[in-house]
Amino acid sequence: MQVFPDIKGRFGDFGGKYVPETLMGPLQELEAALDEAMEDTAFIEEYHHVLKEYAGRPTALSYADKISEHLGGAKIYLKREDLNHTGAHKLNNAIGQALLAKRMGKQKIIAETGAGQHGVASATVAAKFGLECKVFMGEEDIRRQELNVFRMKLLGAEVVSVSSGNGTLKDATNEAIRYWVANCEDHFYLIGSVVGPHPYPRMVRDFQRVIGDESKEQFLEVETKLPDRIYACVGGGSNAMGMFYPFLEDEAELVGVEAAGKGIDTPEHAATLSKGTPGVIHGSLTYLMQDENGQITEPYSISAGLDYPGIGPEHAHLFQSRRVRYEAITDQEALDALKLLTETEGIIPAIESAHALAQAFKEAGDMSSDQTILINLSGRGDKDMATLMDHFQEEV
Amino acid sequence: MLTKTSFQGKLTKTENLFIPFVVAGDPTPEMTIQYALRLQKEGADILELGVPYSDPLADGPTIQRAAKRALNAGMSLRKAIQLVPELRKNGVEIPVVIFTYYNPVLQLGHEYFFELLEENGAEGVLIPDLPYEESEEVRALAEEKGIEFISLVAPNSDVRIKQIAEHARGFLYCVSTLGVTGERSGEMSADSLSFIKKVKEHSPVPVAVGFGVSSNDDVKLVREHADGVIIGSKIIRLIEDGLEKVQQGNENEALEDFSAGIHELVK
Numbered sequence: 001m002q003v004f005p006d007i008k009g010r011f012g013d014f015g016g017k018y019v020p021e022t023l024m025g026p027l028q029e030l031e032a033a034l035d036e037a038m039e040d041t042a043f044i045e046e047y048h049h050v051l052k053e054y055a056g057r058p059t060a061l062s063y064a065d066k067i068s069e070h071l072g073g074a075k076i077y078l079k080r081e082d083l084n085h086t087g088a089h090k091l092n093n094a095i096g097q098a099l100l101a102k103r104m105g106k107q108k109i110i111a112e113t114g115a116g117q118h119g120v121a122s123a124t125v126a127a128k129f130g131l132e133c134k135v136f137m138g139e140e141d142i143r144r145q146e147l148n149v150f151r152m153k154l155l156g157a158e159v160v161s162v163s164s165g166n167g168t169l170k171d172a173t174n175e176a177i178r179y180w181v182a183n184c185e186d187h188f189y190l191i192g193s194v195v196g197p198h199p200y201p202r203m204v205r206d207f208q209r210v211i212g213d214e215s216k217e218q219f220l221e222v223e224t225k226l227p228d229r230i231y232a233c234v235g236g237g238s239n240a241m242g243m244f245y246p247f248l249e250d251e252a253e254l255v256g257v258e259a260a261g262k263g264i265d266t267p268e269h270a271a272t273l274s275k276g277t278p279g280v281i282h283g284s285l286t287y288l289m290q291d292e293n294g295q296i297t298e299p300y301s302i303s304a305g306l307d308y309p310g311i312g313p314e315h316a317h318l319f320q321s322r323r324v325r326y327e328a329i330t331d332q333e334a335l336d337a338l339k340l341l342t343e344t345e346g347i348i349p350a351i352e353s354a355h356a357l358a359q360a361f362k363e364a365g366d367m368s369s370d371q372t373i374l375i376n377l378s379g380r381g382d383k384d385m386a387t388l389m390d391h392f393q394e395e396v
Numbered sequence: 397m398l399t400k401t402s403f404q405g406k407l408t409k410t411e412n413l414f415i416p417f418v419v420a421g422d423p424t425p426e427m428t429i430q431y432a433l434r435l436q437k438e439g440a441d442i443l444e445l446g447v448p449y450s451d452p453l454a455d456g457p458t459i460q461r462a463a464k465r466a467l468n469a470g471m472s473l474r475k476a477i478q479l480v481p482e483l484r485k486n487g488v489e490i491p492v493v494i495f496t497y498y499n500p501v502l503q504l505g506h507e508y509f510f511e512l513l514e515e516n517g518a519e520g521v522l523i524p525d526l527p528y529e530e531s532e533e534v535r536a537l538a539e540e541k542g543i544e545f546i547s548l549v550a551p552n553s554d555v556r557i558k559q560i561a562e563h564a565r566g567f568l569y570c571v572s573t574l575g576v577t578g579e580r581s582g583e584m585s586a587d588s589l590s591f592i593k594k595v596k597e598h599s600p601v602p603v604a605v606g607f608g609v610s611s612n613d614d615v616k617l618v619r620e621h622a623d624g625v626i627i628g629s630k631i632i633r634l635i636e637d638g639l640e641k642v643q644q645g646n647e648n649e650a651l652e653d654f655s656a657g658i659h660e661l662v663k
Contacts, residue, residue, distance in 0.1 A: 008529065018498055018525045020454040021560075022574055025552035164460065170451070177453050182575035184552070280499045280525070281451070293472040294500035295450040 004314065009198020012320060014313035017197040019177075019283045026184040031199045033104045038206065043103065050095050051210065054128065055085045057092075059211075061218040061374075066344040067361075074367035076360065077227065078377045079215045081239065082349060088379030089211060089239045090121035090192060096207030098125035101188035108132040110183075111190045112176040114141055114169030114235070115305035115352070116148025117379055118192030123157035125190075133157040136176040138167035141304050148383050166298045169308050173282050193236025194312030197283030201241075201312050208242025215374060216246055227374035228367070229253045233355040234326070235270070235306035237315045239378035244324060252374075253325065256315060257359045259301035260328035270299035271328040272311040273319045281310035287319070302331035302387060303351040305379075333358040335391055338381065350379035351387065403519035403544045403566050406491045407441060410602045413567065413624030414662050416631050417444040417495065417606075419462040420479050421471030423635075423642055428479065430651055431635060432488050438658040440490055442567065443483075444522065444626065447476045447496035454524040456578030458629040461636070473500040473509075480516045493520035493546055493566070501534075510537045520544035520566045528560050538565070550574070551591045561598035567624060570595055570605045579610035579629045592621050615662055630661065 004011040017027055037043040051057040060080040068076045081089040094111075101109055109131050113119030119135040126133030135152055139161045142149050152159050160179075165171035173195075180189045194201045194208075219227055230247060232240035234256040244254045261269035269275065276287040281296060289297045289309040301307040318324040329337075334351055337358035342348045349357060353376070360375045367373070381388065416435045420428055432443055448463035448471050455463070473496055480492050494513065501509050501523065513521060521543060526534060528547065538545035544566030549557055551574060561568060572588050573580070596603050605618045606626030618625040634657040638650030 016530055017527060018530060019527065020524050020550075020571075020576075021527055021548045021553060022454075022550040022571060024527050024529075024556065025550070025554055165450070174451050174453060178456070178576045181454065184574060279502055280497075283453075283525070285502075290499070290503070292503070293474070294503035295467065295472075296499070297450075 004317065005198060005202050011201070011314040011317035014284070014286050014316040015198055015201060016285050017283060018280045018285065019197050020181055022181050023184060023197070027197055027199070033100060034199055034203055037100055037103055043099065047096055047099055050099070051092065055091050055095060056083065057210065058214045058218070059083045061215060061222065063222070064345050067341060070344055071361055071364045073365040073369065074228065074371040074373045075369070076364060076373045076375065077219065078347070078375050079211060079243065081211060081376060081378050082347070082380035086117070086120050086124050087382060088117040088121070088350065089208060089242060090117045091124065092210055092242070093192065093204050093207040093238060094118070094121035094125045094190060097188070097190045097203070098129050098131060101131065101190070102129055104188065106186060106188035108187045109190045110134045110136065110176055110179055110187050111192060112136045112169065112172040113192060114172070114308065115303065116141065116145040116152070116383060117305060119152050119157070119159070120148050120155070122190050123152040123155035126157060127155045134160055136160045136162055136172040136179070138169060138172045139163050140167035141169065141172070144304050144387070145383060146386070168298070168304070170296065170298070177282065193238040194241045194314060195236045195282055195284060195310055201284065201314055204238050205241045205245055205314060208238050209245045211239065211242040211376065212244060212246035215243065219374060223372055226250055226252050228371045229255060229363070230374045230376070231255045231257060231356040231360040232376040233257045233306065233352045233378060234311060234315060235259070235308045235352065236310070237312040239376050241312060241314055243376040248323060254323065255359060256324050256326045257355045258326060258328045259303060259306035259355060260330045261300045261302070263330055264328050268300035269328070270301040270307045270309070272309065273315065273326045274328045278316070284313050286313040286316040287311055302334070303355070305350065305352040306355065327359050329355040329358040337361050339392065347377070348381035349377050350381050351384045353378045401519065401542045401544060403491045406489065406519065409441065411623045412619060413441040413602055413604055414439050415442045415444060415567070415604050415624055415626040416440050417446055417626065417628035418631060418635070419446040419448055419459065419466050420476035421448065421466035421469045422462040422632070423465050423639060424469055425471070425479055425482070427642060427647065429483055429486050430647065431654060432483055433486060434651055434655045435658060436488055436490055438655060439662060441624070443488065443490055443492045444495045445476060445479065445492050447473045447494060447500060449497040449500065452497060454576055456576040456629060458579070458632050459577050462632045473504060474512065477512045477516050477518060480518045484517060491519035493522050493544070494518050495522045498523050498526045506533060506537055510541045510543065513543050514541050518543065520546055522546040522569065524548060528556065528563070549595055551588065557595060558598050561595055562600070564599050564601045567602045567604045568595065568599045569626065570603055570622065571607045572605050573608055575607065577607055577628050579633065580608035589621050612661055612663060627661065631658070634658065
């Protein structure tokens with residue numbers, strides 16, 4: 001098997017380090033520290049210890065019997081990242097990077113956040129490990145995710161409002177990078193997805209692969225075989241990469257689900273692979289949404305966690321090499337799937353995860369009853385209550 | 397030995413250089429030409445013509461605002477390059493370096509980008525998010541077309557300083573302090589000065605210092621230690637100060653104020 005990324009940080013044609021010269025030194029320092037840490041069994045043991053004792057891993061693998069019966073066809077299992085401490089998969093990566101920051105002697109962390117889940121995870125590990133934490137967040141996201149903003153502040157983090165662009169994740173990321181350029185000597189930049197310059201996409205994947213590793217073990221235990229299809233939602237793509245990576249050499253069909261927003265034939269979507277083209281964003285060569293002049297355009301999704309105009313470079317590679325199939329689900333389809341899961345299984349998923357559910361629900365009925373589906377339920381819906389109330393208030 | 401490029405041919409000296417930065421199309425392409433002429437008159441040796449970009453990672457708020465104004469006015473990488481012959485027609489004779497982020501270049505295509513630069517008579521190119529390791533193909537094409545690929549070096553470039561400096565073309569852009577572009581005063585420390593000295597030891601081309609240079613005192617200090625001074629945000633702010641006058645149709649008054657501001661800065 002060819003190992004990705006290669007020495008230049010490339011996944012096939014994608015990845016690399018497209019950053020101002022000032023960041024090349026800090027990235028090389030990070031790469032060296034990461035290589036050393038990943039070879040150190042004491043570091044790996046500490047990481048897994050914190051995951052177990054603090055985050056609550058392994059998370060459950062739940063058989064969704066009611067929904068399987070309702071849809072007919074394949075048996076549906078859910079990997080319950082919503083049960084992870086702080087409510088999403090984001091904490092796995094935040095723990096790994098916080099431990100690395102400490103190992104590197106950096107006492108201050110910065111992070112960017114869209115839906116707020118990564119911001120909350122970063123603020124949480126900062127509190128846990130005694131680090132100073134500054135979270136950059138677009139002003140529009142601050143408005144949409146009031147509760148998570150309060151959680152971050154309660155945890156002792158400073159939330160920096162970013163007003164450039166549309167005031168969403170793209171703009172928060174730009175501002176976090178600019179701040180890092182000026183403060184790279186004593187700050188660790190804790191990136192929340194498999195995006196950014198090398199070695200971030202690899203590092204975040206390796207801290208998130210625990211999702212796929214656990215899933216594999218749990219699935220073999222209950223089904224004595226691997227799932228036929230695996231679904232995960234994709235914004236930047238960290239929950240999907242964490243789930244897919246351990247299965248890349250297996251036969252399972254892998255399906256990444258992007259946000260089609262109001263439809264991929266409208267300008268309002270965040271379907272980077274379905275509708276984007278290759279380019280450079282936030283230090284990495286990948287697929288992105290842009291105009292004919294190479295100006296990056298603003299994405300749209302009802303989910304603040306998916307409206308990012310880029311995608312992790314490894315996803316771009318898996319898309320190009322066709323190892324993963326990528327589909328796009330609209331706001332409405334995601335909301336319908338969310339409601340169905342909530343009513344049949346008693347689980348309120350994050351709107352992000354509902355995109356993966358919607359695609360799986362579309363396909364499950366066409367599969368046979370001896371086939372199995374695994375869906376990564378990347379997070380819980382608590383943070384989305386304000387949005388959900390707007391949509392469902394009259395129905396309930 | 398380097399072959400003589402049109403950049404070097406047009407450069408009348410190799411020390412005490414004044415290298416201003418303006419954003420193409422801020423606030424209009426016509427005004428960019430006028431500002432460039434004023435800068436030349438105040439002693440500019442090389443013009444950095446910035447291409448506005450939606451997501452400029454190396455820039456602070458002042459240049460971001462300028463980029464937004466220019467994008468709103470419809471500027472693009474292609475149009476910025478096509479502004480070069482207009483600058484020439486109006487009397488700008490100094491070398492012009494196109495300053496652009498990498499993504500717009502990638503969308504044009506490397507080959508076509510360099511064809512455009514050559515056709516329109518731009519003498520140099522500077523891409524702040526294309527570090528040495530990622531720039532091999534672009535550097536080769538630049539060399540082939542006789543266009544200077546300007547490299548940047550930062551105080552924390554450490555062991556990379558020698559490698560970057562030895563491959564420098566045109567002039568070498570020394571980022572004075574860690575951080576994005578913007579006006580800062582009094583940040584030139586003893587460390588910065590020893591860094592500049594180290595860069596000069598390895599560079600075959602003039603070493604110019606930029607980022608944060610915003611007062612006449614800064615300019616004087618840089619001149620003592622480096623071969624040139626690069627000024628961006630301060631110039632953009634002088635342009636910004638005249639925006640209202642331009643909007644009211646008092647272009648000449650705005651240009652007079654601009655000239656006075658530049659004169660004060662580099663006297």
